[in-house]
Amino acid sequence: MTESAAEWASPVDVRATYPGLRPVRDTPSEAADFLAEVRSAGEKWADGHHGDVVSVLLEAAGDDPELAELVRGSGSIIEEFLEGFRRNAVKPQKDLAADLVAGREVPKSVLHGLAPRYLVVIARGSVAEQFTGVPDEIAGPGVLSTSHDGDLVLLVPDTDAGRRSRITEHLAGRLDGNGWIAVARRGRAKLADGFREAADVxxxxAAGRRPSGMYSVPDVLVEYAVIRHQEVAQNLVDVIKPLRAHTALWETLAALIAADYNRNKAANDLFIHRSTLDYRLQRIASVTGCDPTSGRGVQVLTAALIADSVR
Incomplete structure (x- = not known):
């Protein structure tokens, strides 16, 4: 039976199939209520032994002899029941976490069996490369994991703040100064959106060469706003585009940002004299129109470099 037939079947259909039977209910709404009860019983049925179907439906019929007769003799009623069962049947999930973060449809019974909210965790670096699992005494039940483009993805039930902290602290401790963790919080029906947010973070x-650690949107508010506004992001890319033709200047700006604007450290990281660094910064100002030695210039150039890196 098709879905539309199952949903719109009426007492008239049953009487046409079984003309010898009197109407089992005086109004269509009561008959529809009975069919709804049948569908509900089918959705809850998990035994899998078809020989028990009639017994279950006879209980739904109660003391009404006409309903009992329908249960015993009506193939359409049995089909309604089995349709409900098939709709709610749970197929094995090869990678439930991957399906959830990708926004793929999962059976409602599976979705409803999940925690109400989750912490979406994406880890990149040594913790992702060497991940063998969060110890059970730390993770507890219900943590889902998968991988995405080499990154580790965890869905941590967001029902216990202490447990959530233990897991994130465990992962952060395993970064060993190499890599980052990004997190976002979402309800179980919006995990794909949470994954996109954490992936953006x-x-x-990574593009801003931030120190190894754990981050969320509040840590990258300016940059996050930039990439969410395509026109602004493109304008910033245009600002920094001329540096592409000057490899040394591009590397100098990247080193300055990575050094958190400490010019002595940037010069050491580049293995150049401080005066050479200062000259290059002047050239960057000339090429881009933004002075990397000023607060505003650094802000614009940093946002531009990140916009170029993540476009």
Missing amino acids: LRLV
Whole structure:
């Protein structure tokens, strides 16, 4: 029976199939209520032994002899029941976490069996490369894991703040100064949106060469706003585009940002004299129109470099 037939079947259909039977209910709404009860019983049925179906439906019929007769003799009623069962049947999930973060449809019974809210965790670096699982005494039940483009993805039930902290602290401790963790919080029906947010945060901290650690949107508010506004992002890319023709200047700006604007450290990281660094910064100002030695210039150039890196 098709879905539309199952949903719109009426007492008239049953009487046409079984003309010898009197109407089992005086109004269509009562008959519809009975069919709804049948569908509900089918959705809850988990035994899998078809020989028990009639017994279950006879209980639904109660003391009404006409309903009991329908249960015994009506193939359409049995089909309604089995249709409900098939709709709610749970197929094995090869990678439930991957399906959830990708926004793929999962059976409602599976979705309803999940925690109400989750912490979406994406880890990149040594913790992702060497991940063998969060110890049971730390993770507890219900943590889902998968991988995405080499990154580790965890869905941590967001029902216990202490447990959530233990897991994130465990992962942060395993970064060993190499890589980042990005997190976002969402309800179980919006995990794909949470994954996109955490992935954006991870892209931003990687592009900005932030120190190894754990980050969320509040840590990258300016950059996050930029990439969410395509016109602004493109304008910033245009600002920094001329540096593409000057490899040394591009590397100098990247080193300055990575050094958190400490010019002595940037010069050491580049293995150049401080005066050479200062000259290059002047050239960057000339090429881009933004002075990397000023607060505003650094802000614009940093946002531009990140916008170029994540586009």
